Amino acid sequence: MARMKFICDAERCIECNGCATACKNEHEVPWGVNRRRLVTVNDGVPGERSISVACMHCKDAPCMAVCPVDCFYRTEDQIVLHDKDLCIGCGYCFYACPFGAPQFPQAGAFGLRGKMDKCTFCAGGPEENNSPEEFRKYGRNRIAEGKLPACAEMCSTKALLAGDAPVITAIYKTRVQARGKGEHIWGWAMAYQGSDKLSDQPGGKS
Amino acid sequence: MRPAVLMAAALVLAACHEIPQDAPKSYAGKADDKAYASDLFKGDKGKFEAALAARAQKQNEYLRVAEEKHK
Numbered sequence: 001m002a003r004m005k006f007i008c009d010a011e012r013c014i015e016c017n018g019c020a021t022a023c024k025n026e027h028e029v030p031w032g033v034n035r036r037r038l039v040t041v042n043d044g045v046p047g048e049r050s051i052s053v054a055c056m057h058c059k060d061a062p063c064m065a066v067c068p069v070d071c072f073y074r075t076e077d078q079i080v081l082h083d084k085d086l087c088i089g090c091g092y093c094f095y096a097c098p099f100g101a102p103q104f105p106q107a108g109a110f111g112l113r114g115k116m117d118k119c120t121f122c123a124g125g126p127e128e129n130n131s132p133e134e135f136r137k138y139g140r141n142r143i144a145e146g147k148l149p150a151c152a153e154m155c156s157t158k159a160l161l162a163g164d165a166p167v168i169t170a171i172y173k174t175r176v177q178a179r180g181k182g183e184h185i186w187g188w189a190m191a192y193q194g195s196d197k198l199s200d201q202p203g204g205k206s
Numbered sequence: 207m208r209p210a211v212l213m214a215a216a217l218v219l220a221a222c223h224e225i226p227q228d229a230p231k232s233y234a235g236k237a238d239d240k241a242y243a244s245d246l247f248k249g250d251k252g253k254f255e256a257a258l259a260a261r262a263q264k265q266n267e268y269l270r271v272a273e274e275k276h277k
Binding site for chain 2: 002064065067069070071072073075076077081082083085086123124125126127128129130141143144145146147148152153158161162163164167168171174175178
């Protein structure tokens with residue numbers, strides 16, 4: 001039984017937003033709903049890091065624990081999905097989620113909220129696999145087609161990895177062992193040789 | 207006196223136990239099809255998992271570079 005997870009390699013992410021764009025395009029996600037987004041720490045400063053964030057399909061999912069209508073379920077591959085026909089758009093899951101994954105379409109005036117929408121790990125929802133109804137409510141079901149999430153497969157630097165946890169952690173481990181660790185693997189020195197000190201890089205602070 | 211103290215203590219401590227909050231919650235929605243129940247895999251779980259594992263390795267460019275060198 002697989003345990004589907006995402007890993008975002010902060011050393012590789014170049015904040016291109018390709019993952020967010022791929023997700024939007026793949027599932028025709030409506031305006032104002034962002035199933036995946038980029039978070040950058042220390043933006044503009046040498047040593048900045050970006051990571052791509054979406055639903056992390058938690059093993060002990062807080063959204064699932066707080067949902068008053070029990071609309072969440074976990075697939076055989078440990079992907080956390082929900083039934084939109086049952087969701088009442090209360091927003092409890094949004095407050096419970098540490099990643100800000102649940103999104104709510106703004107339907108009309110007075111701040112009305114629609115039903116919750118979130119990353120499905122490209123696994124659709126509780127409708128017939130690859131049916132028009134499933135696409136309309138949850139987006140495309142790539143997992144049923146034997147494919148991995150579009151965001152990870154589209155990632156140009158392969159910073160975002162998706163798949164069975166032992167498989168992607170092995171890929172990540174190989175990568176880290178090959179490149180080493182520390183500040184010398186980032187930026188100028190890595191790309192063009194030269195000094196590996198952050199303070200020697202253009203714009204670096206001593 | 208003693209029974210009264212015991213009763214008071216029982217009342218005071220009545221709220222001190224922990225209610226389990228991690229009890230498995232039931233799912234109240236519609237049942238979902240298995241991912242491998244589609245026409246592509248026809249219920250073959252092994253074939254489905256093999257397809258996903260092979261697909262995951264396409265994210266490993268160290269393997270891809272090695273394959274290119276051997277061509």
